[in-house]
Each structure stands twice: as C-alpha cells, then as structure tokens.
Amino acid sequence: MIESLLVANRGEIARRIIRTAKRLGIRAIAVHSEADAGMPFVLEADEAVCVGPANPAQSYRNTEAILAAAKSTGARAIHPGYGFLSENADFARTVEENGLIWVGPSADAITAMGDKINARNLMAAAGVPVAPGTQDPAATVEAALEAATTIGFPVMVKAAAGGGGMGMAVANDEAGLRTEYEKVRGFAERMFGDGSVLIERYFPRVRHVEVQILGLADGRVVALSERECSVQRRNQKLVEEAPSPAVSPELRARFLAAAVKAGEAVGYRNAGTVECLLDPATGEFFFLEMNTRLQVEHPITELIHGLDLVEEQLRIASGEAPTFDPDALTTTGHAIELRINAEDPKRFLPGPGKVTTWVEPTGDGVRVDSGYAADTTVTPFYDSLMAKLIVHGTDRADAIAKARAAVAGFEIVGPKNNLPFFAELLENDEFLGGDYDTGIVSRMR
The missing domain is CATH 3.30.1490.20 (ATP-grasp fold, A domain)
Structure with missing residues (x-):
C-alpha cells in the first residue's frame, strides 16, 4: 500500500481523502493556497505546503508547484480529487514520469474520454448506445x-x-x-x-443517470450501481440518489453492462463514472460522457454498497485487490446526497462570506462531508460547494424522511446557502413520486 499521499485539491474532497488515508495509516500531505491556510483540510493533514496565491491557476492548477511539494515532502503518490487537475492528462503523465503514483486512470484514458466527440465515437464502436x-x-x-x-x-x-x-x-x-x-x-x-x-x-424530457465503475488492478472493469442525478440547475447537479427510482432490474442490467463495455474500451483503471441520458418515455439510454475521476456524488454509492471508494482507489493504485468480491456485490437501502452550496436558494447565484455559525446534523444514517467550519470564509475564488449532506435509509421514503430532518438540523450563518431550496424540494410532489426529470428545478422556480 502507498505509504504517503499528496492530495492535490482543497475543501471537502481533500478532507475526505485525508480521512481515509489516515485511517489506512498513510501519511496525508495537503497543498493549499494562501487563502486556504486555515481551512480544516490543511489543519487535519499530517503535513501541508502552500503552493501559491488564491488564484487557482497559481496554486491548485500550478503543476510545477504541486510536483515540487510532492518531492519536498517525500510523497509517494498524488490523488487529484475532482476538478482542478483531476482530468488533466498531461499532469497525470508528468506525475508518473517523475516516479510518483497517479491515483486515477491512465493519461491515455483521460485523453480518450476528454474529447466528447472522440468519446462518442469510441463508445459507439464498443457497442455502447450513443445519441x-x-x-x-x-x-x-x-x-x-x-x-x-x-x-x-x-x-x-x-x-x-x-x-x-x-x-x-x-x-x-x-x-x-x-x-x-x-x-x-x-x-x-x-x-x-x-x-x-x-x-x-436534445431530449426535452430526460433523466440523467450514471454508473460508478472501478477498473481493478487485475484488469477487470466492475460496474457498481447507478445514481440518479436529474435534480440540476444550469446543467449542474444539486441532488443525487442511489439507486435511481426510474431504473428497473432489467434496465439496470443494461446500464451496468454498457458501463463495463465503456471502461473496457479504453482499458480503464481506478474509479470513473459513465454518465448517460435516459428517455423515460421509451426506456432508451444514451452515453453522455465518462468522468475519469472520483465524482462529487460518490458517497451515495459507498453507502448502499458499504464501501470506501477512496480506499478502493488507493488499493488499485497500489496494485492490490479490492476489499470486496466483484462477483458478489450487494446493495442495501437507499441513499440521497444534497450539495450544500454558498448560493442564493432562489436564483442560485453565488453568495460567499464568513461562516459565523456551522452546526452539522447528526443521527442514524446521516453523514456530512464538509469543507468548512465556523470562523472559516467562503471566498469567491473557488466552487461554491461547502458540504455534502448524505443520508442512508432502509428505502427511499426513509431516506427522504432522514434528509428532511437533517436539512432542518443543519445551521449555517454567514454565507448564503441553499438549505431552504432542499427543504422545498423534499416536500415537492414530483420529487416525492420519483417520476421527475432534469427540468424539475426550473418547474419549481
């Protein structure tokens, strides 16, 4: 197993990766901008290195500074999280050329999937449905x-x-x-x-459904389960749930088979997601894109499978077998994730500011992956995501009930936040019925 890991990211995903690394006895190294010096992920790392000013181009996307930090701290591997350099094929290749382990897919796979036209053509040739x-x-x-x-x-x-x-x-x-x-x-x-x-x-009424895959160290590609991601604003996700309320066992089998084909077509290794559009009228689905990294919404897959996907990533990168039997995957219950953003809950415009109060909900089946805490500041330099509120219930109705209680128990004072929107959504008849599509937020507004 990797003995030291540099996390080339910030906020909740850096904190989440550090948590797993430390549980596994891996020395966790954070890089941070000047603006993030006092953030929780920096304080929780075993070691931290400032890589530049607030501007991401000069810090979190500064490949030279990040590689220099890896060398100066003796890091053995680099985990890019999501965003920033996570799907930068040149960076992935450079990491490996410098003798470090890249916790992600190969640079060739990133390149192949990074261009939507090339990806469409590759998927069509592999027998994956494309629009x-x-x-x-x-x-x-x-x-x-x-x-x-x-x-x-x-x-x-x-x-x-x-x-x-x-x-x-x-x-x-x-x-x-x-x-x-x-x-x-x-x-x-x-x-x-x-x-x-x-x-x-363009499909006027469509659902956004994706499948989590893992390309294992032995060359096999495993499809875990699907996630429903249709609650979106400006084509960007706000809520995800697993399993999808729109997917039958027969449709699920087709989704998972197509996702495996997609991964095999590019010799995929490590964690990735095959995103699709589902026409609810016909049951047809079409390949949208492959995200060659860990997704923001990975916790809901973790909860229904009882896995730690960051641990699986580290095991794959280390050449080790997974913690689970790929031929005997099981799912339990239903999980929902709400993206808690620093934004106005009506128009979804950014609303940064200093956090004066931060009280996270607790309880059975409630998980919060947060990047912020009281006395930290949401700056305008980065994505507005502050935390992910994730719940796991015995079924969808139980998960929704837990989500309602958790939203009511989450207190954030300072920056604007979208908790009021989620309170509204969790009482919306269309969402409660499960028969919704990517237009649900616009219909609520």
Missing part, C-alpha cells in the same frame, strides 16, 4: 445547421472539450443554432482552449 449526433466537430455554423437538419430540432450544442455541465446550450431552430453555436464556440475557446463543437439530439 444521434455529429461524428466530427462542426467546424462552421453551416456544418452545424446541416447536422441539425439531419438530427432534427431541438439540438444540444456542446463544447467537445467541456465538462461539468459547462459549454452547453439548446437550439430550437436555425436562428437559435446560429446564436448558440457562436456562444458555445467562443466559451469553449476561452475556457478549454479548444473551440470544437458537437451537435447532438
């Missing part, structure tokens, strides 16, 4: 219009190099496509340095 769309980038707006005519409006205009719900827009007609194409291309060039655009069928 009708372009096989090559739409190099001009005229090419985009031609593709849209073949696919049929409405269409989704997507940045090929995008991710996390960024670089996406819906076009309902030719005029809309001309406008959105230029917007998406410009955004993609600025954000990702790649203006390639993909045109794909």
Whole structure:
C-alpha cells in the first residue's frame, strides 16, 4: 500500500481523502493556497505546503508547484480529487514520469474520454448506445445547421472539450443554432482552449443517470450501481440518489453492462463514472460522457454498497485487490446526497462570506462531508460547494424522511446557502413520486 499521499485539491474532497488515508495509516500531505491556510483540510493533514496565491491557476492548477511539494515532502503518490487537475492528462503523465503514483486512470484514458466527440465515437464502436449526433466537430455554423437538419430540432450544442455541465446550450431552430453555436464556440475557446463543437439530439424530457465503475488492478472493469442525478440547475447537479427510482432490474442490467463495455474500451483503471441520458418515455439510454475521476456524488454509492471508494482507489493504485468480491456485490437501502452550496436558494447565484455559525446534523444514517467550519470564509475564488449532506435509509421514503430532518438540523450563518431550496424540494410532489426529470428545478422556480 502507498505509504504517503499528496492530495492535490482543497475543501471537502481533500478532507475526505485525508480521512481515509489516515485511517489506512498513510501519511496525508495537503497543498493549499494562501487563502486556504486555515481551512480544516490543511489543519487535519499530517503535513501541508502552500503552493501559491488564491488564484487557482497559481496554486491548485500550478503543476510545477504541486510536483515540487510532492518531492519536498517525500510523497509517494498524488490523488487529484475532482476538478482542478483531476482530468488533466498531461499532469497525470508528468506525475508518473517523475516516479510518483497517479491515483486515477491512465493519461491515455483521460485523453480518450476528454474529447466528447472522440468519446462518442469510441463508445459507439464498443457497442455502447450513443445519441444521434455529429461524428466530427462542426467546424462552421453551416456544418452545424446541416447536422441539425439531419438530427432534427431541438439540438444540444456542446463544447467537445467541456465538462461539468459547462459549454452547453439548446437550439430550437436555425436562428437559435446560429446564436448558440457562436456562444458555445467562443466559451469553449476561452475556457478549454479548444473551440470544437458537437451537435447532438436534445431530449426535452430526460433523466440523467450514471454508473460508478472501478477498473481493478487485475484488469477487470466492475460496474457498481447507478445514481440518479436529474435534480440540476444550469446543467449542474444539486441532488443525487442511489439507486435511481426510474431504473428497473432489467434496465439496470443494461446500464451496468454498457458501463463495463465503456471502461473496457479504453482499458480503464481506478474509479470513473459513465454518465448517460435516459428517455423515460421509451426506456432508451444514451452515453453522455465518462468522468475519469472520483465524482462529487460518490458517497451515495459507498453507502448502499458499504464501501470506501477512496480506499478502493488507493488499493488499485497500489496494485492490490479490492476489499470486496466483484462477483458478489450487494446493495442495501437507499441513499440521497444534497450539495450544500454558498448560493442564493432562489436564483442560485453565488453568495460567499464568513461562516459565523456551522452546526452539522447528526443521527442514524446521516453523514456530512464538509469543507468548512465556523470562523472559516467562503471566498469567491473557488466552487461554491461547502458540504455534502448524505443520508442512508432502509428505502427511499426513509431516506427522504432522514434528509428532511437533517436539512432542518443543519445551521449555517454567514454565507448564503441553499438549505431552504432542499427543504422545498423534499416536500415537492414530483420529487416525492420519483417520476421527475432534469427540468424539475426550473418547474419549481
């Protein structure tokens, strides 16, 4: 097993990785920006190194500073968490070239899945269902219009190099496509340095369902279970639950088989997620993208399987067998995760500020993965996620009841937060019935 681990991230995910590392007797090393010097993840690490100022480009994305920190502290491995450098193939390759262990998939797998068009084509060749769309980038707006005519409006205009719900827009007609194409291309060039655009069928009513996979050290790819991620604002997730209330045993078997094919197509190792769109009217599902890292919502999979996915990642990276029998996976109960963000609960606009009160809920089946505490400050430099409130119940109704109580018992004073939204959602008839889709938040607003 790896004996020392540098966590190249911040906030709740850094704290969560450090917790598992210390439980396993692994020396945990944090890197942090100047703005994060007093944050809980820094204080809880065995060692911490400042890698630059608040700007992420000069700290958490500063590959030279992070590698220098790994060398100066004698770190044996680097865990990137999610975001920042987690899906940077060049960084993954450089880590290994420097004789360190990369706790994640290979640089080649990251590259293969990082471009949505390339990923679509790879998945189609492997027999994974993909939505009708372009096989090559739409190099001009005229090419985009031609593709849209073949696919049929409405269409989704997507940045090929995008991710996390960024670089996406819906076009309902030719005029809309001309406008959105230029917007998406410009955004993609600025954000990702790649203006390639993909045109794909848009489903007005769709569910977002994903499957957690693990590429084991012995070469096998295992699909654990699916997660429902349809409660979203601006194409970004707010709530996840497992298992999905929309997935039957027969559909689940098809989802898991497709996810295994997706992983095998790129020789996948370590943790990853195969994201799909599910048409609730027909039961058809289509490959959306593969996230080549640990997901924000991984705790709900942990709870229904009784696993620690960070431990599994570290075991895979160390060349060791998993803690579970891949041929005898079981699930128990139902889990729900709520993303507690520093944002206005009505319009979801960021609301940073100093935390004066932070009281986390407790109780049977309640888990809080937090990045903040009283007397810390949510700054505008980073993502607005403050904590993840996760509950595990005997069934969906029990999990919802526990979530209601936990939301009521979570007290945050200082920055704006979206706890009032979750209180509203957990009383919403559409959500309670389980027959919801990605438009549920807009219908609530």
